[in-house]
Amino acid sequence: GQxxxxxxxxxxxxxxxxxxxxxxxxxxxxxxxxxxxxxxxGPVLLIALYKAGELTSxxxxxxxxxxxxxxxxxxxxxxxxxxxxxxxxxxQLTEKLVFGKGTKLTVNP
Amino acid sequence: xxxxTQSPRHKVTETGTPxxxxxxxxxxxxxxxxxxxxxxxxxxxxHYSYGVKDTDKGEVSDGYSVSRSKTEDFLxxxxxxxxxxxxxxxxxxxxRAGRSYGxxxxxxxxxxxx
Numbered sequence: 001g002q003x004x005x006x007x008x009x010x011x012x013x014x015x016x017x018x019x020x021x022x023x024x025x026x027x028x029x030x031x032x033x034x035x036x037x038x039x040x041x042g043p044v045l046l047i048a049l050y051k052a053g054e055l056t057s058x059x060x061x062x063x064x065x066x067x068x069x070x071x072x073x074x075x076x077x078x079x080x081x082x083x084x085x086x087x088x089x090x091x092q093l094t095e096k097l098v099f100g101k102g103t104k105l106t107v108n109p
Numbered sequence: 110x111x112x113x114t115q116s117p118r119h120k121v122t123e124t125g126t127p128x129x130x131x132x133x134x135x136x137x138x139x140x141x142x143x144x145x146x147x148x149x150x151x152x153x154x155x156h157y158s159y160g161v162k163d164t165d166k167g168e169v170s171d172g173y174s175v176s177r178s179k180t181e182d183f184l185x186x187x188x189x190x191x192x193x194x195x196x197x198x199x200x201x202x203x204x205r206a207g208r209s210y211g212x213x214x215x216x217x218x219x220x221x222x223x
Contacts, residue, residue, distance in 0.1 A: 033211040042214030101151035
């Protein structure tokens with residue numbers, strides 16, 4: 001089946017640093033999505049991307065839909081303690097999403 | 110909240126017993142999904158539904174069954190619980206396929222099989 005390779009698996013950073021994570025796939029997708037999961041909760045949608053090459057921002061978050069439609073990245077600028085959590089990428093071609101395994105972010109104050 | 114509720118939030122059950130988890134939505138969305146989340150595996154699709162009485166299998170469907178008799182409710186049943194089914198289960202809903210705004214997830218059910 002389709003798989004997404006999400007990296008890195010985990011990150012330990014200092015407050016104020018910028019963060020970058022990415023997802024790659026052997027399959028193309030029509031939509032790329034980025035979710036964040038806080039401990040004990042379900043994932044929450046951060047950013048949705050619908051067009052190859054699209055660059056979208058949501059506050060300190062910026063995400064891009066790769067030109068080949070097989071990859072996407074998420075950047076977080078000037079990290080703060082509440083950025084802690086697991087970030088998931090997801091690709092969509094049909095009614096089902098395919099998820100990456102997540103990037104666990106730890107922010108040290 | 111987004112109008113999706115999972116129950117129970119926590120459950121401990123014994124091996125071999127049947128267990129049913131419930132997902133209830135108030136958004137009138139067509140698509141509903143059940144995922145399990147395990148360390149190192151991310152989110153894996155168990156079953157999904159694309160309408161009342163219309164369901165299909167996901168990648169890890171063995172040992173699970175689902176039912177959707179009403180738009181708002183999607184039930185996941187572990188027919189005979191095993192320790193390998195200890196996990197956190199998430200329900201998700203979506204209003205559209207194709208160009209969509211992604212899923213909305215419930216808060217999860219933490220199931221422990223002892």
